[in-house]
Amino acid sequence: MVSMYEDRELVNKILDGNKSAFSILVKKYERMVWFIVSRMVVEEDEIKDICQEVFIQIYLKLEKFNFDSKLSTWIATIAYRFTLNHLKKRKKVSFSDLTDEIIIDHASYENTPHQKVECKEKKEYIHNMVNELPIQYRTIVTLYHLNGFSYKEIADITAMPDGTVKNYLFRARKILKDILKKNRIFISI
DSSP states (O other), X not given: OOOHHHHHHHHHHHHTTOXXXXXXXXXXXXXXXXXXXXXXXXXXXXXXXXXXXXXXXXXXXXXXXXXXXXXXXXXXXXXXHHHHHXXXXXXXXXOOOOOOOOOOOOOOOOOSHHHHXXXXXXXXXXXXXXXXXXXXXXXXXXXXXXXXXXXXXXXXXXTOOHHHHHHHHHHHHHHHHHHHHHTTOOOOO
């Protein structure tokens, strides 16, 4: 992970007009932005368009960034809010009907080829289950487990209270646990 100082240096180079520095920023954060957007939007072409728009917004707003938070948190906030606004304009976001903790253990110790295949299948299954969650839960799970943001950072990104973030994460995990239990799939939870 690049330190705050290196991010500061990168931002300063971009603000000084160094176009290759912005390319470095895009490379560094494109996967995180893609994860956030793809948890909220389904269509691949739409995801790509939104990601491009997010980086345009980042470029346009970069001079206003003052390092009150980590650069990654600020970028994730722009990605989340831009995507949310995009969906609201399309009127496809429903914030009603919220229902009900899974910790995906990324450190699996598979030894045999069979165990490796089984682990890969379980990860794909969980990935598909996460995609079926309501958008708020899907987003919180992605920010927490895949992007490694803290509750506070997620609250800053989504403009939700800390308690709501914790509650959504708890409910999403509960839904996923129940599905796994129902389907008799045993994964470290």
